Amino acid sequence: MPGRHLPAPHPALRHRALDAVNFFQAAVQSGFGPFIAVYLTAAHWTQQDIGFALSFGTIALMACQVPCGAVIDATRHRRFALSLATLGLGLSALLMAAVPVLASVLLSQALHSLATAVSLPAIAALTLALVGRRELGERMGRNARWSSIGNGVAAALMGWIGYSVSYRAVFVFTALLSLPALFSLLFLPSGPPLERHRQHRANRAPLAEMLADHRLFIFTVCAFFFQLSNAALLQLVGGELTAGIGTGANLVIAAAIVIPQVVVAALSPLAGRLATRLGRKRILALGFAALPLRAAAFALTANPALVLFLQILDGVAGTVYGVLTPLIVADIAGDKGRFNVTMGMVGLAGGVGATLSTSLAGIIADRDGTALAFLALAAAGLAATLTAHFVMPETAPEALAGGEAPPARA
Amino acid sequence: MRRAPPQVGLLGGALSALLLAQAPAPPPAPPPVEIHQVSPAEVKGVIGDEVVSPAGESMGRIIDVLVDQEGRPRAAVIDFGGFLGIGNRRIAVDWKSLHFPSSPAPGKVICDLTPDQIKAAPEYREDTARPPAIAAPARAAAPGASSP
Numbered sequence: 001m002p003g004r005h006l007p008a009p010h011p012a013l014r015h016r017a018l019d020a021v022n023f024f025q026a027a028v029q030s031g032f033g034p035f036i037a038v039y040l041t042a043a044h045w046t047q048q049d050i051g052f053a054l055s056f057g058t059i060a061l062m063a064c065q066v067p068c069g070a071v072i073d074a075t076r077h078r079r080f081a082l083s084l085a086t087l088g089l090g091l092s093a094l095l096m097a098a099v100p101v102l103a104s105v106l107l108s109q110a111l112h113s114l115a116t117a118v119s120l121p122a123i124a125a126l127t128l129a130l131v132g133r134r135e136l137g138e139r140m141g142r143n144a145r146w147s148s149i150g151n152g153v154a155a156a157l158m159g160w161i162g163y164s165v166s167y168r169a170v171f172v173f174t175a176l177l178s179l180p181a182l183f184s185l186l187f188l189p190s191g192p193p194l195e196r197h198r199q200h201r202a203n204r205a206p207l208a209e210m211l212a213d214h215r216l217f218i219f220t221v222c223a224f225f226f227q228l229s230n231a232a233l234l235q236l237v238g239g240e241l242t243a244g245i246g247t248g249a250n251l252v253i254a255a256a257i258v259i260p261q262v263v264v265a266a267l268s269p270l271a272g273r274l275a276t277r278l279g280r281k282r283i284l285a286l287g288f289a290a291l292p293l294r295a296a297a298f299a300l301t302a303n304p305a306l307v308l309f310l311q312i313l314d315g316v317a318g319t320v321y322g323v324l325t326p327l328i329v330a331d332i333a334g335d336k337g338r339f340n341v342t343m344g345m346v347g348l349a350g351g352v353g354a355t356l357s358t359s360l361a362g363i364i365a366d367r368d369g370t371a372l373a374f375l376a377l378a379a380a381g382l383a384a385t386l387t388a389h390f391v392m393p394e395t396a397p398e399a400l401a402g403g404e405a406p407p408a409r410a
Numbered sequence: 411m412r413r414a415p416p417q418v419g420l421l422g423g424a425l426s427a428l429l430l431a432q433a434p435a436p437p438p439a440p441p442p443v444e445i446h447q448v449s450p451a452e453v454k455g456v457i458g459d460e461v462v463s464p465a466g467e468s469m470g471r472i473i474d475v476l477v478d479q480e481g482r483p484r485a486a487v488i489d490f491g492g493f494l495g496i497g498n499r500r501i502a503v504d505w506k507s508l509h510f511p512s513s514p515a516p517g518k519v520i521c522d523l524t525p526d527q528i529k530a531a532p533e534y535r536e537d538t539a540r541p542p543a544i545a546a547p548a549r550a551a552a553p554g555a556s557s558p
Contacts, residue, residue, distance in 0.1 A: 034494035034495045034496075035494075035495075037495055038471070038495065041458045041471050041473060041489070042458050042460070042471065043458060044455060044457050044458040045457075045458065046457065046473075046474075047473050047474065155494065159493075159494065234496055235496055235497075238492065238493075238496040238497025238498075239497055239498075239499060239533075241497055242490070242491045242492060242497040242498065242499050243499060243529065243533075244529075245529070249491055249492075249493075249497055250491060250492065250493045250497075251493075253492065253493040253494075253496055253497040254493045254494075256496075257493070257494060257496065366535065
């Protein structure tokens, strides 16, 4: 818990700052993604080129995640890394706004992927440094709440800007959002003192030891199946809604996007507390169980009211995935100096699952109908739940329940 | 010596280029490209253009044009509906039910299909073996409009 020994005049202020960091990072990072396709379409791009640019971003993110995690593990200057990533996100948005030509769009996508691969683990690492392992559950819940609010507010503002001003203005707005995101970083500790960092590095577990940890392997399998099930669900049900109700579908789909965000914002702190009190495994299996339930229900109904109700389950599963992932990774790798690279590995497994999810669901829906596609996604969700329940061991250190933080690896 | 010195190669190249340039001389040089001056009001690109209902509500964007064997446009693939990229549907709409007015809203394409007709139309798929289905209002269903 390096942060504790830094001069900390106002711990409450730092918590507020961390709220703001999560809010603005989420807004800048996930904000403009949904607008890229329509922006490039309006700029007379063909769908093939748009598909290529988007896949390029996805592949770049997967390629960056693990190496970026390793770099953040190695550096003492996490806050600086996060500011660079924030600048990268802003620059990526500006490039997209400047000229929609292939070179600048690909560069923008590459920058965005690189920055995302840094910012996601770096926020969690700064949080870990700020509060230590014992309060991590509570704090990760609060992080997830503010990310979700940031996502929701940014999506609403950008939707409004895209509709009433222009799509280009959405990207300019995103770039402007990176300024408050940078400002909020000033209130966090910059990094551990040099001696502590050297000591920490000297005590680092070899990467091979991490890779041999069966808990890490099982959890990456969980993350893979979770995203394999989850990623295509909203897209698929959105298509059903549009086919079923025509023009009014836009409002229903907007609600289907917003509802889980609200649920995540409401439930995340509770999930963090429960994971500390009852252990990770139970909460993980319980939250994951919402996924196959929802997917199977979508196979039976595309009734708008029911779909919106089922989107609450999306929020439940999303809460648990968002809060428990950094917690479990901290359990596995936090004391071994390998937190960020491990976050990268779990993120990569989830990314592969998400990519496969949309293509597989598309193929099955095309060939055998959407009901079967939903059932296939439900099966993947069931695999995630069963893995979490029967195979995943409890990772919470017993010392957490007792009150004394576990000693750092010596 | 198996390789000619570079100068010889260069010379040979220049010579053959000269010969090649002179070879088609008997028939007069191919006519230069004919340039037709067309005012922007006459033709325009349509990929990415916004599609609106006759009442002016935004419906989607043209993402592709389907042409017949003579290259005449037969239908436009339009990306309809959705919110933030979720729930959009691609439908091939008969070319005859699209209008491209230069005023009052330049750059916007007017589509005759009602929301109910769009709802009923099958989704356009690019890479299936099935022939693409083209949607047109019932009254405009001229012979040949529904099967390619």
